[in-house]
């Protein structure tokens with residue numbers, strides 16, 4: 001019954017043009033005579049959407065018919081970027097569209113460039129979720145993503161007078177990639193009271209009543225796999241006042257204002273993505289978002305399970321739910337509530353089902369990012385859930401007490417409720433207790449969580465509950481789409497495109513590293529990618545950079561732990577060194593372009609200072625006639641996924657220089673190496689595994705190790721902290737007012753000199769500068785440099801998100817791929 005005609009493709013460029021014209025003339029109600037690029041984008045997208053939705057339907061019917069175990073990936077963030085280029089490549093019809101568009105007088109890049117990014121995420125965590133969706137579909141897994149349909153994604157960043165200014169990202173004015181499902185709605189309850197009612201045999205049931213109802217409406221986004229007809233679903237929930245537009249009773253009674261206010265309050269829930277990353281602020285609206293999305297998703301999942309009429313004990317054989325960080329942890333409580341309060345299961349039986357269903361991925365060890373919610377807030381918003389959390393905690397602590405009868409302190413340490421003023425619910429602990437597996441995202445990170453923040457839980461559950469799944473990236477977007485020429489060159493040399501689905505096949509490149517002709521083609525592509533970035537830099541900043549210079553790039557969220565301040569202090573040091581040279585000596589130096597990009601959370605003052613300093617240094621250095629092309633400092637505004645697709649292929653070296661032990665994994669490090677750039681980095685996150693894979697002669701590592709960080713911090717605070725002399729010179733220059741008024745950056749200097757240098761900027765400065773000298777030297781030998789790049793790419797197969805998804809499937813979800821039969 002599920003068999004249907006497969007999406008047929010466009011039958012060549014003429015077929016595509018026909019579809020495009022049809023959409024312009026009917027769907028958009030315009031004439032081809034005034035079809036501008038925006039209209040051409042819209043019509044092209046609608047034509048491709050038609051293709052996707054046929055495969056989507058077929059996939060969904062097939063999955064329903066097979067009724068095999070499904071994976072549900074719950075994430076508050078999906079940083080998808082643009083969809084059109086990806087859809088064209090994944091269904092293999094980009095050439096057709098290119099030819100058709102060109103015949104109509106359009107360049108395909110201009111059309112692709114019309115699309116707004118779907119920027120429903122902050123950074124690495126959200127982009128990881130997007131890569132996972134691509135891999136799940138490409139590998140034919142039955143999997144759905146669940147998220148929130150924010151009306152405003154991450155803010156757009158403008159740089160005005162060197163400062164970050166945030167502008168709202170209203171991205172939905174035209175979005176052909178979503179299908180509203182006005183018939184798929186869930187009523188979500190907030191506030192109210194809990195009443196206990198006695199039932200037969202002295203059994204008590206809890207009844208949660210009163211409060212207010214908000215309606216969740218489903219919007220479905222098709223996720224096409226690469227070179228397969230599997231097209232999975234990303235379901236995003238949007239909030240709406242229940243009972244339609246507004247309360248008609250209030251309206252008819254003349255209470256217009258309050259009926260409109262109710263409506264607006266409901267819509268506020270899915271209005272905006274929280275722009276913090278790695279900082280928890282405990283806002284009520286954020287908790288509302290979490291419950292709204294979790295309750296709607298679980299209702300949907302349970303509804304689908306119940307259709308199969310299976311007994312409850314089979315639930316975890318049919319359903320695997322992965323929690324992307326602690327943001328969806330309330331799902332654990334909500335499923336327990338559904339099973340006990342609504343479906344009438346016994347506590348133990350229900351809890352068994354719950355813990356077999358969930359897996360939890362931790363993405364950070366930074367204490368300020370660990371979610372905690374005040375007990376009073378949870379009590380007010382979700383009174384029944386708080387009771388269940390207390391019951392889960394009691395049940396858990398009783399087990400711990402039996403296991404450690406003489407240890408009072410462990411109960412206090414591992415309690416889901418922190419006995420502070422006010423009391424707090426520790427979401428990570430709840431997530432651990434309610435899941436069967438907990439994983440970190442790189443080896444070092446997974447080891448660190450076992451020995452630090454979750455140490456007690458390893459004692460309680462044993463080591464097998466804790467595992468590692470090193471992050472990965474999709475080679476479709478991050479090689480094939482972002483770097484088409486390199487992808488094509490590789491395909492031509494290693495016998496076709498198979499590496500895009502089995503990235504380990506890149507290892508066939510290794511023998512070509514010594515091939516002169518190949519190296520030349522490789523360098524030409526890198527140069528062309530640098531020209532493309534230089535053009536973007538010119539457009540966005542007005543600064544001209546020389547594509548022959550060494551491009552040194554750090555793009556990621558601005559955060560003290562990621563140490564953009566170390567980078568810019570290093571740039572100032574380079575500038576001072578160049579200034580001190582004679583003109584003859586200068587002529588011998590290697591020209592460099594230092595590129596920065598990334599957003600600061602709006603309330604993160606120090607991160608905004610860092611952005612300001614980078615821009616201030618840029619305006620001095622870029623206009624210094626002594627320096628010319630030898631050094632340019634660029635801050636690229638509004639770093640996002642579509643800009644990353646241009647930036648990543650253009651780097652010679654990229655910076656992944658977090659204080660050791662702070663960056664859980666990092667994923668842009670993988671993107672840069674996969675695109676033939678080298679890395680300067682610390683022994684942190686996935687840098688360590690990248691080194692293991694590509695070899696330590698192909699990466700520039702520096703700085704202190706994670707194991708020494710604690711002692712160094714202690715020494716800063718309780719011993720003496722002597723600042724590196726070269727760094728001191730940098731500070732003195734800043735204090736002279738070379739980059740603004742003397743006072744401008746005093747807080748950044750004080751953080752190192754007087755406030756304990758928590759991120760070890762001074763400790764690592766010397767080795768950072770020395771390592772950059774090695775980079776310069778290595779770059780002068782282009783033959784060897786290019787060989788290093790080729791060998792590195794050849795050895796990057798491990799970092800495909802396909803490998804990563806296969807590991808989750810086998811060791812956490814217990815699912816196997818099932819292709820749609822044609």
Ligand code: 26V
Pocket residue numbers: 122123124125126128274275276277278279280281325363364369441471663664665666667685
């Ligand atoms: C936490 C919070 C706290 C409440 C406010 C909003 C918000 C948003 C995101 C987060 C999670 C921060 C954790 C995170 O983003 N971790 C990053 O995860 C990447 C994927 O695993 C990893 O590569 C990065 O190293 C890690 O920083």
